[in-house]
Amino acid sequence: MDIRQYVVDKAKKAKTAGRQMAGISTAVKNSALYAMADALEANADKILFANEKDIEIGKKAGLSKALLDRLLLNEGRIKDMAEGLRQVASLADPVGEIVRMWTRPNGLQIGQIRVPLGVVGIIYEARPNVTVDAAGLCLKAGNTVLLRGGSEAIHSNIEIVNIITEAAIGKGLPDGCIQLIEITDREAANIMMRLNGYLDVLIPRGGAGLIRSVVENATVPVIETGVGNCHVYVDSDADLTMAENIVINAKTQRPAVCNAMEKLLVHEDIADKFLPTIGEKLTALGVELRGCPRTCEILPGIKPALEEDWEREYLDLVLAIKVVKTLDEALEHIYIYGTKHSEAIITNSYVNSRRFLKEVDAAAVYVNASTRFTDGFEFGFGAEIGISTQKLHARGPMGLKELTTTKYIIYGEGQIRG
Amino acid sequence: MDIRQYVVDKAKKAKTAGRQMAGISTAVKNSALYAMADALEANADKILFANEKDIEIGKKAGLSKALLDRLLLNEGRIKDMAEGLRQVASLADPVGEIVRMWTRPNGLQIGQIRVPLGVVGIIYEARPNVTVDAAGLCLKAGNTVLLRGGSEAIHSNIEIVNIITEAAIGKGLPDGCIQLIEITDREAANIMMRLNGYLDVLIPRGGAGLIRSVVENATVPVIETGVGNCHVYVDSDADLTMAENIVINAKTQRPAVCNAMEKLLVHEDIADKFLPTIGEKLTALGVELRGCPRTCEILPGIKPALEEDWEREYLDLVLAIKVVKTLDEALEHIYIYGTKHSEAIITNSYVNSRRFLKEVDAAAVYVNASTRFTDGFEFGFGAEIGISTQKLHARGPMGLKELTTTKYIIYGEGQIRG
Numbered sequence: 001m002d003i004r005q006y007v008v009d010k011a012k013k014a015k016t017a018g019r020q021m022a023g024i025s026t027a028v029k030n031s032a033l034y035a036m037a038d039a040l041e042a043n044a045d046k047i048l049f050a051n052e053k054d055i056e057i058g059k060k061a062g063l064s065k066a067l068l069d070r071l072l073l074n075e076g077r078i079k080d081m082a083e084g085l086r087q088v089a090s091l092a093d094p095v096g097e098i099v100r101m102w103t104r105p106n107g108l109q110i111g112q113i114r115v116p117l118g119v120v121g122i123i124y125e126a127r128p129n130v131t132v133d134a135a136g137l138c139l140k141a142g143n144t145v146l147l148r149g150g151s152e153a154i155h156s157n158i159e160i161v162n163i164i165t166e167a168a169i170g171k172g173l174p175d176g177c178i179q180l181i182e183i184t185d186r187e188a189a190n191i192m193m194r195l196n197g198y199l200d201v202l203i204p205r206g207g208a209g210l211i212r213s214v215v216e217n218a219t220v221p222v223i224e225t226g227v228g229n230c231h232v233y234v235d236s237d238a239d240l241t242m243a244e245n246i247v248i249n250a251k252t253q254r255p256a257v258c259n260a261m262e263k264l265l266v267h268e269d270i271a272d273k274f275l276p277t278i279g280e281k282l283t284a285l286g287v288e289l290r291g292c293p294r295t296c297e298i299l300p301g302i303k304p305a306l307e308e309d310w311e312r313e314y315l316d317l318v319l320a321i322k323v324v325k326t327l328d329e330a331l332e333h334i335y336i337y338g339t340k341h342s343e344a345i346i347t348n349s350y351v352n353s354r355r356f357l358k359e360v361d362a363a364a365v366y367v368n369a370s371t372r373f374t375d376g377f378e379f380g381f382g383a384e385i386g387i388s389t390q391k392l393h394a395r396g397p398m399g400l401k402e403l404t405t406t407k408y409i410i411y412g413e414g415q416i417r418g
Numbered sequence: 419m420d421i422r423q424y425v426v427d428k429a430k431k432a433k434t435a436g437r438q439m440a441g442i443s444t445a446v447k448n449s450a451l452y453a454m455a456d457a458l459e460a461n462a463d464k465i466l467f468a469n470e471k472d473i474e475i476g477k478k479a480g481l482s483k484a485l486l487d488r489l490l491l492n493e494g495r496i497k498d499m500a501e502g503l504r505q506v507a508s509l510a511d512p513v514g515e516i517v518r519m520w521t522r523p524n525g526l527q528i529g530q531i532r533v534p535l536g537v538v539g540i541i542y543e544a545r546p547n548v549t550v551d552a553a554g555l556c557l558k559a560g561n562t563v564l565l566r567g568g569s570e571a572i573h574s575n576i577e578i579v580n581i582i583t584e585a586a587i588g589k590g591l592p593d594g595c596i597q598l599i600e601i602t603d604r605e606a607a608n609i610m611m612r613l614n615g616y617l618d619v620l621i622p623r624g625g626a627g628l629i630r631s632v633v634e635n636a637t638v639p640v641i642e643t644g645v646g647n648c649h650v651y652v653d654s655d656a657d658l659t660m661a662e663n664i665v666i667n668a669k670t671q672r673p674a675v676c677n678a679m680e681k682l683l684v685h686e687d688i689a690d691k692f693l694p695t696i697g698e699k700l701t702a703l704g705v706e707l708r709g710c711p712r713t714c715e716i717l718p719g720i721k722p723a724l725e726e727d728w729e730r731e732y733l734d735l736v737l738a739i740k741v742v743k744t745l746d747e748a749l750e751h752i753y754i755y756g757t758k759h760s761e762a763i764i765t766n767s768y769v770n771s772r773r774f775l776k777e778v779d780a781a782a783v784y785v786n787a788s789t790r791f792t793d794g795f796e797f798g799f800g801a802e803i804g805i806s807t808q809k810l811h812a813r814g815p816m817g818l819k820e821l822t823t824t825k826y827i828i829y830g831e832g833q834i835r836g
Binding site: 019022023102104108110115117118196200201215216219221222223239242245246248249250253335357358359361362363364365366367368369370372373374378379380390391392393395396405406407408409410411412413414415416417 | 522641667786813835
């Protein structure tokens, strides 16, 4: 089998369907999303049957418990996927928005109107719910989607795509609107990354390795998502109870996600007072602490932090702590080691809060709140396709609007350029 | 000499300076731009001396007349560059704009604020004025810039960069704010294309070959600019005098630029009437015509258009003409051969104008106006760094705003995620 031809054929179908999608009304898109949701629930048994195959193969292949859990579907998770689609249906359609419109001295009326991107490519890993989420968001924004999920979830993904595609087409979406690459070879993904002329954007969703591979190899435009080496800096005049609550929340509420705190910076004036209590509480919650030399003096018995600790995204119940002499030292540390995702200061100083907001270069910069809020739902976007850590096109949580582009429309009466 | 190290050092300087640039006030940036303009005029003799070297070498190397003209500087062109900088100084600063701000039910106040991109890379060809234009626009938007011009203009570029950098630093911009890669090896450009972590965006400005090479090789985010295979479609009930004026303007006013018309589509109902007159006028203006079979019947003696004619961007006084049976055929032709740059319909039909605006997927879609208006100045942006033909981040003419990104700032009172 010619893998390249196979991938290009899928992309061609998505592109042809994309041209039709752009003209589909909001009402039709919404009825398709509701039908997709209903079809998922009605065919739960088929999905679970396919998922069992994936789980079985995964167990034989020795997948970790965590990975198997991500892979696993059950009635509840299928219901959640369906509810997700219904929620997307209830969101406002970004397509057609007139972003701005103005008249030039020569009488030309120029408008910027929001339109779909075209074909969105998603490369993702084990979780089959991404298949449904991504398809729903892309379709609502008027795009078609080319999906490439992980090999571990292939049986689940094929079944899910069959079910939702049939439902979508039944309500009037174009054949080809959801394309799944069923070949799970690395080669198929590599071909997909270079589909200029077919793919308008490629969004990798997964671990740091996947994202790096896509950024390295893709020639189509990419939106980089995910990696978050997030810091919380507790300033000298912070409210220490507030600081404690935020640190515990940012570290432990869901440690495996990109907006969880990975590093704690503490001003030296309060380190003696703050670190023993927070250290004890974090340890009690199962967090492994690693510290700079000063931290290790205050919290004897914890591991010393190595250079690589300051760079790493643990995605786990591990926290490295550094005592800093000044706000400047904290800013410098974040500049050097941060991944421009989410950074927070806990302070009661007006001046320091302003400086932190201004000087930290990240997708989301917080004063007195947990980094865990960097999320499309928490921001009020109603949905999220990922969190962009790059600066082009979209930065931070991406909702439906970030899955669109604009074009200029110009109304003239015969104007020519002088 | 280690080319890689050389390029990385330049990029490092630009990055370090970029961090300082973000905090520089509009007033300081503007005074730097005015000082740069004054310095160009005051040192015109030095620039002309360096430019003479480039011209001399270029002549020996057998550069074409057109290329030598693009390379050539004179008092007038230096004055134009200086005026360009003064104009950029007079534009509103996009940095600091609060794009939107809202309060969540939990009391979090979330704002999206416009900030500089950081370091902008520009790879360009022979024209030394791009050095000044690009530096001015990048600095005004709070960025630093890493420039890589063509080897033909290297002496001019070095002199220009020395002069404007000294002026900029004299007014308080950070050392390193304008970095020129003086090694004109292809290798230096290739290294620049993969400077992830240093370059926030790379904008190629030049011919199709340069742009293709950047898109193919870059791992940093790229904004693709330029290629325009632009169509004008004259509908069955167009005002033929208006159509004539627009066609002549779009083809002949400046044929070597990307928003010039390259293809003319004519509805069959008016082809017999329209083509003889427009054919005669275009021929008189020196335009070489190539036609589909029906066009060749109406305009005997012109060359037949080959398949490759429909695909090509001539950038010259050449025009291919096709007679179409319907609006649908015109839309299909544009879909297949267009480069999503600028497309126009000349019509008096309300329905057809609406369909054209809706169904054509391009950066700029016109009704009854010349495609030549796709331009930052003509759109009223006051400046232009290029015309994006991709869909991510920016589409169409890019002004200062397109040289920025945003970040989210969040004001809390101790909120944690539940």
